[in-house]
Amino acid sequence: MTNEEKYLSIFKESFDVDEATARTLKYQDIPAWDSVGHMSLIAALEDAFDIMMDTDDIIDFSSFEKGKEILAKNYDIEF
Amino acid sequence: MTFEELLQIPPYSLGHEEKHALLTERLLGLTEHHLAHCPEYRRMLDSVGYDSGSISGYEDLPFLPVRLFKELSLRSVPQEDVVKTMTSSGTTGQAVSRIYLDRTTSANQQKTMVKIVSDFLGASRLPMIILDCPSVVKDRNMFSARGAGILGFSIFGARKIYALDDDMRLDVDGLRAFLEKFQGQDVLLFGFTFMVWQHFYKELVRLKEQGVTFDLSRGILIHGGGWKKLASEAVSPQEFHDRLRDVCGLDRIHDYYGMVEQTGCIYMQCECGHLHASVFSDVIMRRSLDFGVCGVGEPGIIQVVSTIPESYPGHSLLTEDEGVLLGEDDCPCGRKGKYFKINGRLKNAEIRGCSDTYAARFA
Numbered sequence: 001m002t003n004e005e006k007y008l009s010i011f012k013e014s015f016d017v018d019e020a021t022a023r024t025l026k027y028q029d030i031p032a033w034d035s036v037g038h039m040s041l042i043a044a045l046e047d048a049f050d051i052m053m054d055t056d057d058i059i060d061f062s063s064f065e066k067g068k069e070i071l072a073k074n075y076d077i078e079f
Numbered sequence: 080m081t082f083e084e085l086l087q088i089p090p091y092s093l094g095h096e097e098k099h100a101l102l103t104e105r106l107l108g109l110t111e112h113h114l115a116h117c118p119e120y121r122r123m124l125d126s127v128g129y130d131s132g133s134i135s136g137y138e139d140l141p142f143l144p145v146r147l148f149k150e151l152s153l154r155s156v157p158q159e160d161v162v163k164t165m166t167s168s169g170t171t172g173q174a175v176s177r178i179y180l181d182r183t184t185s186a187n188q189q190k191t192m193v194k195i196v197s198d199f200l201g202a203s204r205l206p207m208i209i210l211d212c213p214s215v216v217k218d219r220n221m222f223s224a225r226g227a228g229i230l231g232f233s234i235f236g237a238r239k240i241y242a243l244d245d246d247m248r249l250d251v252d253g254l255r256a257f258l259e260k261f262q263g264q265d266v267l268l269f270g271f272t273f274m275v276w277q278h279f280y281k282e283l284v285r286l287k288e289q290g291v292t293f294d295l296s297r298g299i300l301i302h303g304g305g306w307k308k309l310a311s312e313a314v315s316p317q318e319f320h321d322r323l324r325d326v327c328g329l330d331r332i333h334d335y336y337g338m339v340e341q342t343g344c345i346y347m348q349c350e351c352g353h354l355h356a357s358v359f360s361d362v363i364m365r366r367s368l369d370f371g372v373c374g375v376g377e378p379g380i381i382q383v384v385s386t387i388p389e390s391y392p393g394h395s396l397l398t399e400d401e402g403v404l405l406g407e408d409d410c411p412c413g414r415k416g417k418y419f420k421i422n423g424r425l426k427n428a429e430i431r432g433c434s435d436t437y438a439a440r441f442a
């Protein structure tokens with residue numbers, strides 16, 4: 001699985017959404033992505049990519065796109 | 080200055096003058112914002128003849144009694160923008176506060192909390208033991224103070240376990256496995272003061288009598304929620320600390336003061352045992368007779384101001400707690416700003432007396 005696929009599938013599973021929805025999703029767009037869902041998402045991403053994110057990055061992680069940007073920039077994950 | 084810019088200031092870096100100017104500007108702005116967007120707030124301020132021109136510092140701004148949030152639904156945003164409602168703890172049958180959060184206020188609460196707590200924990204996240212049960216965060220639309228606190232602090236946890244099950248029993252095996260896994264590392268423990276004492280400390284004592292011990296000398300405990308429930312057991316903060324250290328070696332312990340009506344702006348206890356106000360908020364101790372500002376060492380009713388609340392008019396509140404200002408900008412720990420201690424809850428009669436005085440003042 002490519003990193004892109006991995007990332008997408010975590011979003012789809014965490015929030016039970018289809019690909020098109022996942023790709024445009026922003027924090028608090030749907031009830032599932034609330035503060036509880038957010039911490040579960042972060043935990044799932046950390047497991048999948050074997051990383052530990054900084055608190056600032058967890059806070060800045062405000063959308064599907066923004067998340068990719070953060071992972072690429074601060075954790076050397078290539079998409 | 081926008082809130083984003085304010086957030087870039089290290090939490091304990093400003094001396095009196097700078098902080099005073101900054102808070103006055105932001106809190107005046109928030110007062111105007113709520114006047115424009117919350118009709119109930121406007122009516123209350125109109126009734127006291129509020130005039131922004133007569134405000135020379137944030138201590139001149141009006142404050143709402145905290146219990147007003149139990150009686151009224153106060154919002155400065157349309158209902159459809161509310162993403163989260165938080166409630167105060169309260170015994171069954173008692174009215175609870177309802178605090179309405181939109182995206183911005185909710186996000187700013189978390190950001191502020193992270194800035195404050197990072198000053199004590201550092202930037203790295205730690206294995207975390209939550210001294211509570213998982214069901215406390217189950218209702219995702221209606222957060223209790225306990226649930227909100229746990230969620231807010233969860234961001235500091237890299238790996239997390241709940242130490243209690245839903246029957247409030249300590250998960251001895253789970254705790255042991257967790258501590259073994261992270262042996263030799265700092266571990267964060269978080270819980271509410273009463274829960275820590277009742278369901279963690281007492282259980283550790285009981286286990287020790289059976290020869291079962293835990294080593295938490297690498298632990299950092301952050302706890303809050305107040306001492307009221309522990310007063311009946313006559314446990315002082317010092318004794319709380321000493322006895323936890325004796326039973327499991329836990330020695331880095333930080334109490335914090337905060338309330339659901341001003342989530343995010345917590346007052347952390349430093350290494351010297353003092354509660355500290357960050358640049359994002361402040362406390363003003365007031366005399367119960369005339370609401371004049373108390374001097375250092377003089378006990379008074381605590382007013383809290385916070386730079387965060389935009390979705391509800393809770394930026395300036397009179398609490399039902401009594402406290403004492405211990406000093407400003409000169410705590411031996413090096414943090415600037417006011418430092419203080421809490422004496423406890425006002426008695427009901429005092430609160431009533433106080434509301435009467437307050438009502439008289441606002442009539």
Ligand SMILES: [Zn+2]
Nearest residue numbers: 349353410412
């Ligand atoms: Zn200090």
